[in-house]
Amino acid sequence: MRFSSTAFPTAFPTVSGDVTASLVVFLVALPMCVGVAVASGVPAELGLVTGIVGGLVAGLLPGSTFQVSGPTAGLTVLVLDAVRTHGLTALGVLVLAAGLLQLAMGALRLGRWFRAVSVAVVQGTLAGIGLVLIAGQVYGMADAEAYGDGPGNLAGLPGLAAHVMVSRSAMTALCVGATTVLVLVLWPRRHPVARLVPAPLAAVGLAAAAVAALGLPVARIEVRGLLGAVQPPGLADLAALTGEGTLAAAAGTVLAFTLIGSAETLFSAAAVDPMHDAGPTHYDRELLAQGAGNAVCGLLGALPMAAVIVRSSANVEAGARTKLSRVLHGVWLLVFVALLPGVLGLIPVAALAGVLVHAGWRLIPLRQLAVLWRDHRGEAVVLGTTAVAIVGTNMCLGVLTGLLLAVVKSAWESSHVALEAHDPGPGRPLRVRICGSATFLRLPSLLDQLRALPSDRAVELDVSGLRYVDHACRTALEGWRTGGR
Template structure:
C-alpha cells in the first residue's frame, strides 16, 4: 500500500505546485549554467561536458532522487580531482573513472550504506571543502588572467604573485591584463549584487549577473581574450570511452581513483541533502535512494565521458529559496540547460573564460568558510587541528591524502576520548569525607589511573564518587569500583555512588519534580546505593 500511495501523493503535489516549481527551475537554471561551464574549465575538460552532466543531473537524477529538492550537477568539489585525473591519465579516462564511481555508489545504495557515508567528522568534511576551495582559487586565479595553471596546488598558490605581476605589467602581445580586467569586473559584480540587489530582483542569482557583466565588458571593449568553446552539435562533444580506455580501467590505480571519486561525491551529496532538509519542511531525504540515483547518474555521465556529478548546495539552496516544492523544479532545470545547448550555442560562445574563472575564484574563497571555522573552534582546539590538518594535507599533497590525514586524526581523537578519564579528588579532613569526581570516559583503559587515585584515599573515609560528568562508564570500571568498595568497607569506610546527580543531568523537569517529592537524595553514611537502570548514558 505504501509503495503505491507515496508516488501518487507526490504526483498530486506536483499538479498543485507546478507554477512555483516552474519559476524555481528557471532560477536554478540561471545559477547552474555558468557553474556547469566554469567547473568543466576548472576540471581541464571542454565546457560542453559540464553542460551534459547538468542535463543528466536534472532529467535523470532529478527524477530518481531521494532528496526531491536537491539539484545535482558538476561540482567544484570534484573539479580538483577531475583536473588531476585529466592531467595524469587523459580526458578519455574521465568517463571510465566516473562509471566506476557511479557503479560503486549504486551498489552502496542497494546495500543500504547511505547513512554510513555521513559518519564522517564535520571537521574533516569542512576541512576537505576548504582545501578544495583553496585549490580552486589557486588554479582559477591563473585562468582568470588567461594563463595556464601550474603543476600542483601548492605551485598555483605560490605563483599567484607572478600572475598578479603579469596582469599589472603586461608584456607586448599579451592579453593577461585584459582578461584580468574582465575577471575583476566579474567578481565586483558578484559583491555589489549580493550587497545592493533590489528586493524585486532578489531571486536573480549573482553568478548570472556576473557572467553578463563580464561578457559585456569584454564584448563592448573588444577584448581579444579566450572565450567558451561550445560545439554547434552537442553530440560531437561526447567523450565516449574507447575499448583501450575500458581496458585501462582494470588497472589498480584507476580503480582506486573510482573509489576516491565515489567516496568524495557520496559524502558531498549526502551532506548537501542533510543541509537541504534543514531548509524546508517537505519530504525528508531517503539516503539510500539518493545514493542509487547518484550512482545511475554518474554511470550515465561516465558512459558519455562527461564530468562526474554530486548534489550541489548552491543550486539546491537556490531551488528552495525560489519556492521549489517538488522534484519537478530540478527536472525542468535540466530541460532549460538542454534547450540552451541545442538552440543557443552561439550565446554561450560569447562568454569569456576569465569571467567563469572569476566566479570559481569567488566560489573557492567562499568554501573557506570563516564562520564555520569559528563554529568548529567552539568544540575545542583538537577539532581545529583536524580541520587545518585536512586542509593543509589536501593543498600540500592531494585530496585523498588530506582526507586520510583528517580521518586518522578524528579517529585518534575518538580513541583518546573513550580511553581517557580525569580523576579529581577533594579530601575534607573535618567532615571525614573524600569526594572523587570522574570526567570523560571510564572504560577498562582507565582502571590503572582510577585505581592509583583511589589508593591515596585514607582509611575510614566516607567516599562519594561523582559520575555526572562522565560520558560513558563500562562494566569493567563498575566491577573495579565494587571490588575497591569491599576493601574500603573493611577499613571502616563507606562508598556512595552519586547516581542521583547523573539522573538529574538527563531527567526531564517532570522527572526531577517526582524525585524531589520522593524520599530525598542519598544521604552520607547510608552505604553504597544501587545504580539506576541505565548505567551508560550517552553525552
C-alpha cells in the first residue's frame, strides 16, 4: 500500500484551519447562545442546545459552506413574547412547526423568493428588533424586570432611572453591564490577544471575574443542568396551542418564527457570500437545512435557530475552508455543556444583558440608512417606518406595515403617466397622447392634466401609448371621452 507524499501536507492545513476557525466561532457563540436564551426568558442551557443543533445538524446539511447557525438576537423578542403568552413547554411545538414549515418551503423551492422581499423591510425589521431588544435589556443591565413589550419598556425607562439612583445593587449591576458594553466597543480587533479571544467572551469573562473577585451583589445565571432544561413537547402542549382561543396566536407566532428566521438566514448569506470564493449559497438547500435544525430544536424544546452574520463572518475571517469548522463548533459547545456546566453560574446577568444591548445596536443599520436617505429616500422611509411600527406595536403588525408600504412605494414608482399634446392648427382637434402606466395612484394627476386642456377645443385622445390601465383609470378616461370634461 502506497501513500501520496503530497496528500498529507495539502489536507493538514485545511483541517487545521477548520479546527482553528471552529474554536474561534465557539468562543464567539458561547456567550451569545447563553445571552439570547436568558433574554428570551428560557434556561441558559437551551440556548446552548440550539447552538449544538445548529452545528451538528444544520452544519452537516447542504446549503451554505460557511454560515453558522444558532440562537439569534433577531428572534429574541419573538421568543420572549411566545414564552410569556403560551408558556415554556409550548415553545418546542412552535419551533417544531416553524421547522416543518421551512422544510416545506425549501422542498417547494421558495427560498429564492426571499430575494424578492424588499431589503429595506428586512433591515427595518432587524432595526426594530434591535431597538426593542435594547429597550428590554437595559432593564437586565440593572437586574430589573422589563415590562415585556416595546412601548411598555420605553415608557418605563424614567422609572428605571429613578430606581437605579436609589438602589445600590441596581447601580452596581448597571455598572457591570455598561462596562461590558464598553469592553465590546473598545476591544482591540487588531491586537494579537483579540484574535485569540473574541470580544463577547472577553467582555463576559472579565465581568464574571470582576464580580467574583469583588464580591459584587449582582444576579447570576441560574443553572439547571442540561437534562433539567431540555423539555421535549408532548401532545398536551399541542392540544393547548390548537384550542379555540390560542390557535390564531400560535399560528402567527409560527409564521413569524419562519419568516423572520428565514429572512435573517438568507440575509446573512447575502452578506457572507462575497467574503469567500466557495460559491453562492443555494437558498433552497439552506432553507431545508434550517428547517431540519429547527425541527430538531423543537423536539428538544429549545430555541429557534437562524444563520447569524457575526458568527458566520467570524468563521470565514478565522480561515475556515470547509463545513468542518461549523460542525466542530457544535462539538465544542456540546463538550462545554457536558464537562463545565457550572461555569454558567458564574456569569452575571447584567453582563449578558450588555452583550445583547450591543448586539441590538449592531442590528440597527445606521450606515445603510444614511446611504438610503441620500440615494433612495423612499427606501429609507420604508426602513424607518418598519422599525418604528415594530417598536410601537408588535412584530407582526410592524412587518406587515413595512411590506404594505414597500408595495405602495413600488406601485407609485412604477406607475408613471405623461400627456403629450400636439396642436395641428386652428379648426382641427387637439391631439393628446397618453403614455406610461395608468393606475389609481396616478388618477388624480391624470385628471388634473386632462382638465387643464383648453375647454374650447375638441380633443382627440390617443391611449395607444399606455402599457397598463387599471379599472379606475379606464372608467375615468371613458367618462372623460363621453363628455365628463
